[in-house]
Amino acid sequence: MVKDQNNTTVDQQEMQYKSGMTRRDSLKLMMALAASALLPAALTGCDNAPVSNTDAGIGAAKASTEHWPELKLSPITATGYGKDPNLILPPESPWPLTLTQAQLTLVAVLSDILVPREGSVPSASEVHVPAVVDEWVSAPYERQQQDRVIILSALAWIDDEAQMRFGKTFVALTKAQQKAIMDDIAFDTAETPAQFKRIAEAFSRFRGLVLAAFFCTPEGIKDIGYVGNVPIGGDYPGPTKEAYEHLDKVLADLGLTEYAYPVQA
Amino acid sequence: MKDFDFEVLVVGSGAGGSMAAYELTKAGHKVLMLEAGRDYDPKTETPMFKRNGEAPLMGAGNSDKDFGFYDATVDGGWSVPNEPYTAAENTEFLWWRARMLGGRTNHWGRYSLRFSEHDFKGKSRDGLGADWPFNYEDIAPWYDKTEALVGVCGTNTGLDDMPPSSDGVLQPPPKPRITELLIAAAAKKLGIPLAPMHRAVLTRPLDNRAACFYATPCGHGCSIGAAFQTTTSLIPMARATGNLQVITDAMVKSVDTDENGKVTGVSYVDKKTSTVHQLKAKVVILAASACESARLLLNSKSTRFPNGLANSSGQVGKNLMDSTGANIGTMVPALKGRPIYNEDGHTANHLFIPWWGHKAQERKELDFPRGYHFEIGARFGEPGAGLQGDFQGYGADLKRQVKHNYGAYVGFALRGEMVPNEHCYMDIDPEVKDKWDIPVARFHWKWSEHELKQIEHGLKTAKAIFAEMGAEVGELPTPEQAILKGGEIIHEVGTTRMGASPKDSVTNQWGQSWDCPNLFVMDGGVFASNPHKNCTLTIMTLAMRNSSWLSAQLKQGAI
Numbered sequence A: 001m002v003k004d005q006n007n008t009t010v011d012q013q014e015m016q017y018k019s020g021m022t023r024r025d026s027l028k029l030m031m032a033l034a035a036s037a038l039l040p041a042a043l044t045g046c047d048n049a050p051v052s053n054t055d056a057g058i059g060a061a062k063a064s065t066e067h068w069p070e071l072k073l074s075p076i077t078a079t080g081y082g083k084d085p086n087l088i089l090p091p092e093s094p095w096p097l098t099l100t101q102a103q104l105t106l107v108a109v110l111s112d113i114l115v116p117r118e119g120s121v122p123s124a125s126e127v128h129v130p131a132v133v134d135e136w137v138s139a140p141y142e143r144q145q146q147d148r149v150i151i152l153s154a155l156a157w158i159d160d161e162a163q164m165r166f167g168k169t170f171v172a173l174t175k176a177q178q179k180a181i182m183d184d185i186a187f188d189t190a191e192t193p194a195q196f197k198r199i200a201e202a203f204s205r206f207r208g209l210v211l212a213a214f215f216c217t218p219e220g221i222k223d224i225g226y227v228g229n230v231p232i233g234g235d236y237p238g239p240t241k242e243a244y245e246h247l248d249k250v251l252a253d254l255g256l257t258e259y260a261y262p263v264q265a
Numbered sequence B: 001m002k003d004f005d006f007e008v009l010v011v012g013s014g015a016g017g018s019m020a021a022y023e024l025t026k027a028g029h030k031v032l033m034l035e036a037g038r039d040y041d042p043k044t045e046t047p048m049f050k051r052n053g054e055a056p057l058m059g060a061g062n063s064d065k066d067f068g069f070y071d072a073t074v075d076g077g078w079s080v081p082n083e084p085y086t087a088a089e090n091t092e093f094l095w096w097r098a099r100m101l102g103g104r105t106n107h108w109g110r111y112s113l114r115f116s117e118h119d120f121k122g123k124s125r126d127g128l129g130a131d132w133p134f135n136y137e138d139i140a141p142w143y144d145k146t147e148a149l150v151g152v153c154g155t156n157t158g159l160d161d162m163p164p165s166s167d168g169v170l171q172p173p174p175k176p177r178i179t180e181l182l183i184a185a186a187a188k189k190l191g192i193p194l195a196p197m198h199r200a201v202l203t204r205p206l207d208n209r210a211a212c213f214y215a216t217p218c219g220h221g222c223s224i225g226a227a228f229q230t231t232t233s234l235i236p237m238a239r240a241t242g243n244l245q246v247i248t249d250a251m252v253k254s255v256d257t258d259e260n261g262k263v264t265g266v267s268y269v270d271k272k273t274s275t276v277h278q279l280k281a282k283v284v285i286l287a288a289s290a291c292e293s294a295r296l297l298l299n300s301k302s303t304r305f306p307n308g309l310a311n312s313s314g315q316v317g318k319n320l321m322d323s324t325g326a327n328i329g330t331m332v333p334a335l336k337g338r339p340i341y342n343e344d345g346h347t348a349n350h351l352f353i354p355w356w357g358h359k360a361q362e363r364k365e366l367d368f369p370r371g372y373h374f375e376i377g378a379r380f381g382e383p384g385a386g387l388q389g390d391f392q393g394y395g396a397d398l399k400r401q402v403k404h405n406y407g408a409y410v411g412f413a414l415r416g417e418m419v420p421n422e423h424c425y426m427d428i429d430p431e432v433k434d435k436w437d438i439p440v441a442r443f444h445w446k447w448s449e450h451e452l453k454q455i456e457h458g459l460k461t462a463k464a465i466f467a468e469m470g471a472e473v474g475e476l477p478t479p480e481q482a483i484l485k486g487g488e489i490i491h492e493v494g495t496t497r498m499g500a501s502p503k504d505s506v507t508n509q510w511g512q513s514w515d516c517p518n519l520f521v522m523d524g525g526v527f528a529s530n531p532h533k534n535c536t537l538t539i540m541t542l543a544m545r546n547s548s549w550l551s552a553q554l555k556q557g558a559i
Helices: A023-044 A101-114 A129-137 A142-166 A175-185 A194-215 A218-224 A241-253 B015-026 B122-126 B136-150 B178-189 B234-240 B290-299 B358-362 B395-405 B449-468 B536-556
Strands: B008-011 B031-034 B244-247 B250-257 B263-270 B275-280 B283-286 B324-331 B372-377 B409-416 B425-433 B439-444 B519-521
Touching: A101 A129, A101 A142, A101 A175, A101 A194, A101 B395, A129 A142, A129 A194, A142 A175, A142 A194, A175 A194, A194 A218, A194 B395, A218 B395, A241 B178, B008 B015, B008 B263, B015 B031, B015 B234, B015 B536, B136 B536, B178 B372, B178 B449, B234 B244, B250 B275, B250 B290, B263 B283, B283 B290, B283 B536, B290 B425, B290 B439, B324 B449, B372 B449, B409 B449
Parallel strands: B008 B031, B008 B283, B031 B244, B283 B519
Antiparallel strands: B250 B263, B263 B275, B324 B409, B372 B409, B425 B439
8 A cells, every 4th residue: 555645545556657667567557557447347348439428437426517626736846957967968867756656657547548559659658758747747947837737737637537427546447437537628629618628728738748758759759750860961852752742732732833932853 | 378478369259259269360360268158069068869858858948948958058048047137127138148168159040141231221221220331342252251161051042132142152052841842832922032041051061060961950059060150160270270279167357458548458257266367468359249248348447438448439238139039830731741751951941031022111112111031940840848739639549630730830930120229228237246246237128110010011921921821820919919029039239339430339340449449349249230130140250351350450560
C-alpha cells in the first residue's frame, strides 16, 4: 500500500508507471493495466462496443453535473537551469519532479489513450511521455506553472468523475468506462455540453502536451515524417517531383497556375 | 595588457565591434577589444543536430532561455542576471542583450538586405525623421565588400526595394520551398512579388568556413561557420593578424576624458574579480549595441560634459527606433496532407515578400509613410513543444489529424520601418544601478499613427494573400493589438545618430563624435533612420567603411 500526496490509495504497486521505466517495463505495465481493465469489461461484454453513459458500468452514476477540483498546490520553488546551461549535454533532471505515483500512472494511462501503440509505432508511455509531462508541470517557469494548474486539475477532475460515475479511480476502470469519460471530455467544440466545457479545455492542453512529447521522440519524429536535420552535401535539393506535382494541382485548384513562381527543374 | 601597446580600443565584439577590429588590425593597427560577456567558442559549444526531445521542456523557451533551450545566446535574452533595465511608467520596452564573445551575432536571423537610396533619404521624400549624411552610391561599394567578406546568399532581383550587388558578390540562394511557391503565386495575383531572401549563410565555402549543409537551426549557432557570426569569422581573422587582443568579462563603465575634453580611454569592471580597471587608448570605438553605447555615454559625465559625453546636441539616447512587428498565420487547407520532403533548407526564408509599395507611396495612395516586408514561417519543421492545429479526440484518429496538419501552417511576420518620435527614447534611471554600480538604462516608448496604419495595411494584405490560398484568418486584430512591443524585434537603433550637423546629431558620417574626435560609435546607434530591412548588414558595412576612414586618419596623423 502506498499513500501518495493526494491521499488516494494505490493498491496495485506493480501497476505503477515509473519515470525511469524501460520501454519494455512500460509496455508490460500498460498491458497489465489493460488486462485488469479488460476483466470487468469482458464481464459486461462491451469492451469494443460504443458505450453510453448509462450502461458503461457497474452502478454507474449518470454523467456528472459540473464540478471542478479546487487544488491547493504548493508552489514550485526550484530554480531553473539558468542562462548558461550546457547545450551539448543538456541537464537530465533540471529540477525536482513533482507528480505523485498515482498521478504518473494516470498520465501514463491517459497518454496511451491519446497515443496508443499502432503496429510497430510505440505508444506514448513506451517512449516515456509521462516523464516529459512530469518534467513540464514541475518546471519553475511561468508557462509551465500555468499548465501545472490546468493539467493537475484535469487529472483530479478525471479521477473525481471516475469516482462519481463508477466508484473507482480512472486507472481502475474498464476500457469501456474510460472511453465513456473520454468521449465526454476529449472534444472541445461548440457542441461540447456546458458541464464538460471546462474539462474539455483543460484536457486539450494535456493532449497538446502529450502529442508534442510523443512527436519529439525519435519514434514520433519518424511517425510524423520529419526527414530534416541531416547534413546534405552540395546544394539544397529543394522539393521532390511528387511535391512539385502536388503544388501544381493545388495551384490549379486555386486558379493560381498562371501566377506560378518560376522554378528551375 | 601591459605588454600590448594598442592604438584603438573597441568596446563590444558583435557585428560592429568585430568588423572594426577586423578592418583596423588588417590595416596594421593594434586593437584591444573589450567584451562584457564570457568567452565563447562556437566550434565546441554549438548544439549541432541536437533534437528538441533531448532538451529540457522539449527545447521550449522560458525566462532563462527566451528563444528556446538551444538558442545560442549566453547569459542574456530579455533579461541579464544582475543587470536590469527599467521603463518609464505606462511604457514597455524589451531589450535583448547577450553577454558573450560575438554578442548577438551568434543568434541573429542572418537576414541581410541592403538599404537603398530610398531608405537613406526618407526625410527628403516625406519630411519625417532624418536623412543619412551620405548617399547610397557612397556606401554601395562597401556593401559589396561586406557581403563578399561575410558571405551572403541571394540574387539581384531588379526590385526597387532591393538594390543590386556587384556581379559575383552574392552566393547562389537555395531553391524555394513548396509553401513559399504557393504564397508567391497567391501574392503575385495581387501584384505583390516574392524574392529570394538575402542571408548571411554560405552556400559556397569561404575562407575557413564550410558551406551550409542544410540542417540544424542557425539560431543555435553554427560550428562550421556557414551561418555568419563574428566568433567563426571576423574575430579569428583579426586575431590571425597578431594585432588583436580580447578581454572578456570586461564591462565598460565609463569613457574617460582629460581636462581638454579629449578621450583618454575607458574604465571597466572585471566581472570575475569585481575590480575596476583603467585603460588608456588613442582612439575609443563604442560598439556595445545602440542602447549600451548610449548608456555608456550618458553615464560618462564630467564637469566639462555634464549631460554625458558626446552629447552637446542632446541627442544621445533620443531617436530610439525598433522595427515594427506583427504576426499573422493560419492553417492552409490546400497544404494539408502534402507530400513530405526535407524542407529544412538553410532553416529560414528562401523566399520572402519585399516591400512593393514605393510607387504607391509616391502616388500618395497609402496612409503611412514607410515600408515593410513579410518574412515567412511555413515548412515541415522539426517537432517541438508546440504542434500547430486544433486537435480533437484521441487515439489513431487523433494522430491522423496531427499528421494531416503537419506542414500546413503558414505564418507571416511583418517587419516594418518606424519613424522616430519624441516619445521613443532612453535615458538613465536616476535610482536603479546594476550589480557593477552602473546606473541602468530607462526606456520610454510609444508607437505613432504611422506605425499603426502600416500594421493595419499589413494585416489586410496578409489576409488577402491567405484568401487567395483558400485560407481564412478570421477577424483581424486591431493594429494596437497586433503590433509587437518596442524592442521586441531586436532592431533597436538610433540612440547616437549620425548626421550632417553637430546641432542635431551625435556623430558625423564616419561615426566620429562631433564633440570628441578620437571617439567613434560603430554600432546601430548611428542609424539616422531604421529601414525595415534588419540592421546587421548595414552595421557591419558602416563599421568597415568608417574603420577604413579611421585608419587613414591615423596613418595621416589627423587623429
